[in-house]
Amino acid sequence: MAAKKSKSGKNKPAPEEFRSDALAQALEKQDIAAVALALRHGITVVPLVKPGARDNPLDTGEVWTYRDPKSGDLALLLFSDAKNKPENLPPGVGIYTADWLRKFLVAHPITTVFLDIAGPHPMQASPEEILKALDA
Numbered sequence: 689m690a691a692k693k694s695k696s697g698k699n700k701p702a703p704e705e706f707r708s709d710a711l712a713q714a715l716e717k718q719d720i721a722a723v724a725l726a727l728r729h730g731i732t733v734v735p736l737v738k739p740g741a742r743d744n745p746l747d748t749g750e751v752w753t754y755r756d757p758k759s760g761d762l763a764l765l766l767f768s769d770a771k772n773k774p775e776n777l778p779p780g781v782g783i784y785t786a787d788w789l790r791k792f793l794v795a796h797p798i799t800t801v802f803l804d805i806a807g808p809h810p811m812q813a814s815p816e817e818i819l820k821a822l823d824a
Contacts, residue, residue: 705770706733706783712768715809723803723811724821725770728786734765736780751792753780761799764792764815774806790822 710730740747743777754763766789767773770781786793793801793815801818803811813821 707769707780708732715804715811718809724824726791728822731783731785732789733770734782734784735765735773735777736782737778741781749780749782754780762797763800763802764798765802765805768804772804772806786822790819793819
């Protein structure tokens with residue numbers, strides 16, 4: 689994560705400064721093994737409906753998911769860079785680790801995981817494939 693520090697030290701980095709270089713490079717190459725490695729050992733950017741409370745490190749915010757109105761399928765969107773998040777999604781983002789991703793996928797009925805859905809190098813996987821990659 690590349691983040692600029694403010695002079696006051698009180699401000700968090702702006703959402704557009706959140707990035708995983710390893711995931712971005714893996715997606716650019718469409719290298720499934722590298723994507724798995726980046727997810728397992730790095731971070732991902734996740735859209736939030738509601739950001740967590742600044743003063744409570746246990747409050748990680750409320751993750752935004754997409755439910756298909758026709759099928760009811762639930763999708764999780766992950767991004768290598770907050771700049772890749774489409775404007776029509778909620779403005780908040782969070783940075784999450786592999787441990788969080790594993791717990792989230794196990795706890796929720798996610799049917800599809802999209803990585804950088806709007807590009808520049810999108811990829812799609814099932815939750816089972818992501819969990820397998822995280823546990824490898």
